[in-house]
Amino acid sequence: MNKRIIESQLGATVAVTHFDHLGARYGGKVRDTYSIGDRLVLVTSDRISAFDHILRQTIPFKGQVLNGVAHYFFDQTKDIVQNHVLAIPDPNVTIARKCTSFPVEFVVRGYLAGHAWRTYKSGLRTLCGKNLPDGLQQNSKLPMPILTPATKAVEGHDEDISREDIIRRGILTERQFDELESYSLALFKRGSECAARQGLILVDTKYEFGLDAQGVITLIDEIHTPDSSRYFYADSYEELLSRNEPQRQLSKEFVREWLMDHDFQGLENQVLPDLDDAFRVEIASRYVELYEKVTGKSFAPNTDQKPIERILKAVEAALI
Ligand SMILES: Nc1ncnc2c1ncn2[C@@H]1O[C@H](COP(=O)(O)OP(=O)(O)O)[C@@H](O)[C@H]1O
Numbered sequence: 001m002n003k004r005i006i007e008s009q010l011g012a013t014v015a016v017t018h019f020d021h022l023g024a025r026y027g028g029k030v031r032d033t034y035s036i037g038d039r040l041v042l043v044t045s046d047r048i049s050a051f052d053h054i055l056r057q058t059i060p061f062k063g064q065v066l067n068g069v070a071h072y073f074f075d076q077t078k079d080i081v082q083n084h085v086l087a088i089p090d091p092n093v094t095i096a097r098k099c100t101s102f103p104v105e106f107v108v109r110g111y112l113a114g115h116a117w118r119t120y121k122s123g124l125r126t127l128c129g130k131n132l133p134d135g136l137q138q139n140s141k142l143p144m145p146i147l148t149p150a151t152k153a154v155e156g157h158d159e160d161i162s163r164e165d166i167i168r169r170g171i172l173t174e175r176q177f178d179e180l181e182s183y184s185l186a187l188f189k190r191g192s193e194c195a196a197r198q199g200l201i202l203v204d205t206k207y208e209f210g211l212d213a214q215g216v217i218t219l220i221d222e223i224h225t226p227d228s229s230r231y232f233y234a235d236s237y238e239e240l241l242s243r244n245e246p247q248r249q250l251s252k253e254f255v256r257e258w259l260m261d262h263d264f265q266g267l268e269n270q271v272l273p274d275l276d277d278a279f280r281v282e283i284a285s286r287y288v289e290l291y292e293k294v295t296g297k298s299f300a301p302n303t304d305q306k307p308i309e310r311i312l313k314a315v316e317a318a319l320i
């Protein structure tokens, strides 16, 4: 996408919304949600988070990209499990079925990257109770995709947890766990197939589930977005792996790397660096690239200079 279009949006990003008259507001790291009866209005902002911190600067079009990618994959997977989408009245908004969420993140990994690689490198050969073979290297393909659940911490970092502990602690019943595991693996398989058609590898991702008002298991939150997933380019994968070089990624991993180069990885006493405008534009263009690559559609940005007013109008009209 033309850099000038992104630049013209730098002063018109969606940093935060306060539509508190609509319903109870919960400000998440990236989304502002409003609870209205049995519905939830999810406004995806242009905030970006890394290492569980919200960065001070926003990224043009990021909210539209995330909401668009999630919408695309909710649609591509709706035959596997019911999802929460009721309507998309605006590029930044999803109106969803309000669910009681299960306090577990269903992380699925097809490759040894990120946290799983760091664990493996430290010498451990089990992850969430799953055994891993010896001889793998960073970004190796796993013999088969595995579920490595994490607890959804109210504050701080999520923690790995095994099937046994989830059941023993009464977080899920055995039956619920097994059903959610099979949905997670089926969703990952579909996501990997969609990615492969576009020359990408879906490396890992996380799902969240809940029960809707009728008690039906429902896929909630977001799916296969660059915030919840890692993607590699398929064409260069083997060669980079054989040379033990970093993969070409389509995700926000490069933002994490930039932060680490600026001495920030979310630890206490570290100072959150500021992103300058050139870097904000760079991040935005990567998000747009990801949208186009993943969905195979060209990104049609909404370049409204008053996006928050536009969003409120669309939400109010949709709620009537
Ligand atoms: N359909 C839904 N029903 C209930 N909760 C949901 C639903 N969809 C998403 N959520 C929750 O809304 C929040 C979305 O905002 P987000 O910015 O991701 O917040 P967080 O910082 O908690 O990850 C998450 O806590 C997510 O679990």
Ligand SMILES: [Mg+2]
Binding pocket: 028, 029
């Ligand atoms: Mg979240």
